[in-house]
Amino acid sequence: MKKLFTLLLLLVIVAVAIFAGSPYYSAYQLKNAYDAKKGATVAAAIDYERVRPSVERQLTDKFANTMTKYPGVAALGGEPLTEAANGFIMQAVDGAITPQNIERLISSQGQANSATKELAAAWAIASNQVDLKNLIRDMIIRRGDIDAVVKNQVQKMMDKQANQLEQQVAQGTDSDKPKLSYCGMNCFTISGQVKGYPITIEMQRQGFIDWKIIDVVLP
Numbered sequence: 747m748k749k750l751f752t753l754l755l756l757l758v759i760v761a762v763a764i765f766a767g768s769p770y771y772s773a774y775q776l777k778n779a780y781d782a783k784k785g786a787t788v789a790a791a792i793d794y795e796r797v798r799p800s801v802e803r804q805l806t807d808k809f810a811n812t813m814t815k816y817p818g819v820a821a822l823g824g825e826p827l828t829e830a831a832n833g834f835i836m837q838a839v840d841g842a843i844t845p846q847n848i849e850r851l852i853s854s855q856g857q858a859n860s861a862t863k864e865l866a867a868a869w870a871i872a873s874n875q876v877d878l879k880n881l882i883r884d885m886i887i888r889r890g891d892i893d894a895v896v897k898n899q900v901q902k903m904m905d906k907q908a909n910q911l912e913q914q915v916a917q918g919t920d921s922d923k924p925k926l927s928y929c930g931m932n933c934f935t936i937s938g939q940v941k942g943y944p945i946t947i948e949m950q951r952q953g954f955i956d957w958k959i960i961d962v963v964l965p
Contacts, residue, residue: 768955769934773926776936780920785849793950796960798843804964805835808872815874831871838868869964 772791779787809831841847842865851862921938929935932951939945948961 764955769928769949769951769957770926771955772949772957773924773934773936777924780852783853783855785852785854788852789845789849791957791959792843792845792848793958793960794843794845797962798839800961801843801964802836802839805839805868805872806832808869809835812872812874834864835868835872838864841865 776788776791778784810828813828838861842861844861847859847861850859920940924936924938927935927937929948934949934951934957936947936949937945944965946963947959948963949957950960952958
């Protein structure tokens, strides 16, 4: 009886250790896959139906906050400007955060493609990186054609961001030891630096030991 109790106790300890240590092992596997340029492994670890809406919400909220700082632009553009910008943001996120693009991005270690450039342009527009003087001028010249104004700014930002992305990928560094921590029994975060950009990834437990990336906090 004593041996049976000891065996059961040992099994419980092992099960608890596996349960508690599983996210650390998942993070280790993701880091190794990233370093080895195994894009398919990283892409398979993402819950796209949860990550995409989160990124869209972060960017549209950023854009709304940016517009509060420029009442003149908001007055000229109004709701159509917000709708056009948010429409582009959602289009960019939907195009960039896909299994195929994530796999391609990881496998090439950040080499820019059209989908990634669009997402970078969306981030720039949302984060107050647009040329507001040109934006106002375009609104006046194009007589309220908001879609044309946004498309013009998007193309400029894509060209600019393409060069910046290439420089960032070449010069930016990755965290050697990302910060790993529980945020709940079934919640785990990985915080660090990717190509010089600070980023936090949130994972959620799937079953007993499996984990999925459910959120990415943008800088």
